[in-house]
Amino acid sequence: MKQKVYKDIDAIVADVPDGARIMFGGFGGAGFPNNLIQALARRGTKDIVAISNNCGTHDGELGLLFKLDRIRHVIASFPGPHATHFQERFAAKTVGLELVPQGILCERMRAAAAGLLGFYSPVGVGTEVAAGKEERLIDGRRCILEMPIHADFAFIKAQKADELGNLTYRLAAQNFNPIMAMAAKTTMVEVDEIVPVGSIDPESVMTPAIFVHRIVQAKGVRYAG
Amino acid sequence: MPVKTRLTREQIAARAALELPDGAYVNLGWGIPNLIADHLPPGITVYFHSENGILGMGRRAKAGEEDFDLVDAMKVPVTLVQGASFFHQADAHLMTRGGHLDVAVLGGFQVSEKGDLANWKIPGAKGSGGIGGAMDIAAGAKALIVCMEHTTKEGAPKIVRECTYPLTGLACVDTIVTDLAVIDVRDRGLVLREVAPGWSAAEVQELTGAKVAVPARVPEMRLS
Numbered sequence: 001m002k003q004k005v006y007k008d009i010d011a012i013v014a015d016v017p018d019g020a021r022i023m024f025g026g027f028g029g030a031g032f033p034n035n036l037i038q039a040l041a042r043r044g045t046k047d048i049v050a051i052s053n054n055c056g057t058h059d060g061e062l063g064l065l066f067k068l069d070r071i072r073h074v075i076a077s078f079p080g081p082h083a084t085h086f087q088e089r090f091a092a093k094t095v096g097l098e099l100v101p102q103g104i105l106c107e108r109m110r111a112a113a114a115g116l117l118g119f120y121s122p123v124g125v126g127t128e129v130a131a132g133k134e135e136r137l138i139d140g141r142r143c144i145l146e147m148p149i150h151a152d153f154a155f156i157k158a159q160k161a162d163e164l165g166n167l168t169y170r171l172a173a174q175n176f177n178p179i180m181a182m183a184a185k186t187t188m189v190e191v192d193e194i195v196p197v198g199s200i201d202p203e204s205v206m207t208p209a210i211f212v213h214r215i216v217q218a219k220g221v222r223y224a225g
Numbered sequence: 226m227p228v229k230t231r232l233t234r235e236q237i238a239a240r241a242a243l244e245l246p247d248g249a250y251v252n253l254g255w256g257i258p259n260l261i262a263d264h265l266p267p268g269i270t271v272y273f274h275s276e277n278g279i280l281g282m283g284r285r286a287k288a289g290e291e292d293f294d295l296v297d298a299m300k301v302p303v304t305l306v307q308g309a310s311f312f313h314q315a316d317a318h319l320m321t322r323g324g325h326l327d328v329a330v331l332g333g334f335q336v337s338e339k340g341d342l343a344n345w346k347i348p349g350a351k352g353s354g355g356i357g358g359a360m361d362i363a364a365g366a367k368a369l370i371v372c373m374e375h376t377t378k379e380g381a382p383k384i385v386r387e388c389t390y391p392l393t394g395l396a397c398v399d400t401i402v403t404d405l406a407v408i409d410v411r412d413r414g415l416v417l418r419e420v421a422p423g424w425s426a427a428e429v430q431e432l433t434g435a436k437v438a439v440p441a442r443v444p445e446m447r448l449s
Contacts, residue, residue, distance in 0.1 A: 027277045027314065028300040029293055053314075054355075078355035090353050097353055102276060103318025103361030110315050123322060123364040126341075127392040129356070142395075171311060173294040175277045178313045 004165050005194060006216045009039045012188055016045045016153060023109065023149075023180040024052040024062055025156040031173035032061045033155040035190045035218035040155070046070045051109070051151055053102065053176055055079040055086035062086070071095060075149060077102035101129060104146055106179050112148035113182035121146050154184035158207065161191045162198070165212030166205040174206065181211040188214040229428075231375070231404035232421050232446070239264040239448050241330055241372050241402045245271050249327035250280065250320075252362055254344075255299060256332030257372040266449065272306070274326055276358040278317045281309025298358070321358060322365035329366035331359060333373040333401075335388040338435035340398040340410035342371060343390035354391075363394030375403035375432055382434030384408065384415070405429050407446060408437060419446040 006012040013036060016022070022040075026032030041064050048071045055076055056063025065071050066085035073096035079086055089095040100108070101123050111119055120143040124130050134145040156177040158167040167189060169177060181187045194217045232240070238260035245251055245265070252274045253259055262284070265271060273282040275297050282297060283304035291302035320326055335343040342363055346354035363369060376382055384401060400418075401408045406429045407419040415437045420429055426439040 078357040101360035106315035171294040
């Protein structure tokens with residue numbers, strides 16, 4: 001069996017190259033892979049294309065990677081007023097931004113996960129987000145063509161993993177994590193706890209192990225912002 | 226002439242709360258809508274939805290009972306009601322976009338006479354702006370209420386013939402609740418339903434940037 005559990009959080013990100021497209025989970029302070037983000041910052045990977053709901057909270061979450069100028073483009077729904085490092089670089093035009101409605105961000109990732117090549121959606125018709133997109137009428141309703149969002153890596157946070165990679169999440173901390181786990185080529189997860197195979201009830205598994213490639217336990221190094 | 230009193234943000238929220246049917250699944254947006262949960266009439270149970278994957282969100286957590294894995298869309302620690310459930314963000318928006326919620330209440334910068342909504346970016350404002358869940362909600366809500374002040378701080382109408390701010394959605398708003406009036410958006414245009422205490426239909430029309438049809442009887446806004 002392929003060993004998915006890493007002891008060393010720096011080893012887990014060691015092969016993430018410059019220019020990588022990376023999805024980052026988390027919403028509202030919950031479910032962020034802060035330890036993986038910090039490891040990636042130490043690794044020095046640059047020219048990252050990030051896919052994330054927001055763009056960090058000051059130095060926290062993705063803020064660290066913006067502060068270090070490691071991200072060149074971001075696909076996000078709500079960068080956020082506290083994403084100070086991103087906002088500075090956005091104003092200076094050193095970071096590119098594609099703004100996407102939040103549910104469509106989810107569905108474009110899910111389309112990538114599901115092997116779908118696009119879908120028609122009524123969201124954002126007649127607004128800035130429709131610019132440049134094919135529009136048509138379906139059942140008399142205006143809709144636009146949305147394309148899948150793929151990624152090389154997903155960095156996610158879960159509560160518990162078994163050694164095979166089956167995951168559970170806590171309360172509202174799942175948010176984007178299960179979707180990103182399915183959408184990326186390589187998914188790495190930081191968890192509070194790693195348990196032996198068989199100790200998570202099959203019916204309680206929230207992300208099946210097929211979507212998870214690397215696991216590291218990182219409890220206690222949580223960003224407190 | 227003394228300046229007429231307008232409703233407070235809390236009072237706008239209290240009036241909008243009366244629009245929520247018993248047992249409804251409801252999403253509340255940022256701003257005034259977020260105050261609505263504190264103004265539900267007695268005997269009404271409403272299940273609040275949060276875009277980060279909660280159905281059955283309760284009151285805000287008190288000091289000492291916060292759990293930072295249980296926050297609302299504004300990052301505020303909250304509690305749950307009995308019967309609550311969690312799910313991921315894609316399913317949270319499947320609910321907003323797919324027409325599964327009974328009512329959504331959003332804040333607004335401008336609403337047009339056709340029910341177009343602009344609520345995510347002010348032209349010329351600093352920063353990137355952010356859409357969040359507003360466009361998904363606007364596209365899919367069975368009933369969309371907008372809560373906002375009737376005019377800008379400078380006195381310009383926020384209810385207009387055509388929105389000039391970046392749009393959130395086309396022809397999506399059903400009802401507008403402001404500090405001066407309740408106005409319904411119908412196929413043929415805006416219809417005045419209620420006015421704030423002490424205000425006349427003509428005075429409300431004066432501060433509105435689009436024509437508002439006035440029925441024979443326009444009662445005062447109910448606040449409880």
